[in-house]
Amino acid sequence: MNYKNLLVEVENKVAVVTISNGPGNQLNTEVYLELTQLMSELEVNDEVQAIVITGAGEEAFVAGADIYEMADLDTVGMMDLTQITRISFSKIENIRKPVIAAINGETRGGGFELALCCDMRIASENAQFAFTEINLGVIPGGGGTQRIQKVVGQGIAKELLYFGEKIDAERAYQLQIVNRVVAQNELLATAKEWAGKLVEKAxxxxxxxxxxxxxxxxxxxxxxxxxxxxxxxxxxxxxxxxxxxxxxxxxxxxxxxxx
Incomplete structure (x- = not known):
């Protein structure tokens, strides 16, 4: 499993997937396609029973989608990218194995949408969340408008979507967006511990x-x-x-x- 933008480590039936795509670990067509392919491989891998997704470094889980790529797209190109995004996120959401997001920093736009596709979310104390699309003159296109309201209800969802402002990890916990908030140096260990407990289940x-x-x-x-x-x-x-x-x-x- 060799990927340009993803690092994969498997230990004790837990796969840790680290998105590593330069500053911010931003999502683009290549990353989406790699995530889809990797999830398909992990789904049929009997040596993997639980998955952790995180971002490289401590600054960002995923700081949104690659605006440089999107800015050059015409309408048809954006329609194609939206479909690629939807397939990737749906694959993560519906893979037959539990997926835990270890959210280690900035989580904006597409990164927020990616986190919502995971079964459970653990955040570091320095994590921040925002749907910033409104500030770019667009709306979330990877399921954000639908998945967030299933978690926090329509009123809070509209607040997050309409204003596009950041919330910190503690606020995200209060809104039940994340299951737990831990210190930065405990994040990956906690996510692995949770995944390890799931590996013991049927x-x-x-x-x-x-x-x-x-x-x-x-x-x-x-x-x-x-x-x-x-x-x-x-x-x-x-x-x-x-x-x-x-x-x-x-x-x-x-x-x-x-x-």
């Missing part, structure tokens, strides 16, 4: 859990309950379910195998 059950939550969030309650029941039945039919129940009855740690 892989198929986690997959079914994620499918039920993600898919159920976009349909009516009765349809969501049907999705949940289907996912429950799928998880119940696995060897891991039998192992988990046997381990509980025998008062021992389960040995899940992902089957």
């Amino acid at each position: 892989p198929v059950a986690l997959r079914m859990m994620k499918l039920a939550v993600n898919t159920g969030a976009n349909v009516d309650l009765e349809s969501a309950l049907t999705i949940e029941a289907t996912c429950y039945d799928g998880a119940f039919a696995t060897r891991d379910c039998k192992e988990g129940m046997a381990a509980r009855l025998e008062n021992r740690k389960p040995n899940f195998v992902g089957r």
Whole structure:
């Protein structure tokens, strides 16, 4: 797994993906395509059961999209880039394995959208968040207007989107945008610790859990309950379910195998 803009390390079934694209780790067509390809590879890699995404350095997680690239695009070119972005973010959001964002600094625009695609978000104390698109005369085009309101509600979402102002890590925690705020030097270790705990869980059950939550969030309650029941039945039919129940009855740690 060799990429120009991504660094990948796999240890103890946890893949740490570091976006490294110059100052700000900005997103562009090449980065989006690499993220899509990498997620496809990690999804079928049995040596990976959880993923952490972070940014290189301490200044930025991802400080937005590459304005220099966008400024040269015509309407059709931007339509193509928007589709590439959407595919990349949807792949991260819906990959069958849990994804944790380790947010280590400036998180603007597309970087904020990327963080929202992850299952959980841990921020360093110096992290800052903003949808700055309004200040460029555009709106978020990578799902930001939709995903943020599912997290904070419509009123707060409009505040963040309309004003385009920064909020700090503590405010993001209060709004439930991030799950936890830690010191900068504890960020990656904390994210790895969380990922390590997930690795110990039953892989198929986690997959079914994620499918039920993600898919159920976009349909009516009765349809969501049907999705949940289907996912429950799928998880119940696995060897891991039998192992988990046997381990509980025998008062021992389960040995899940992902089957």
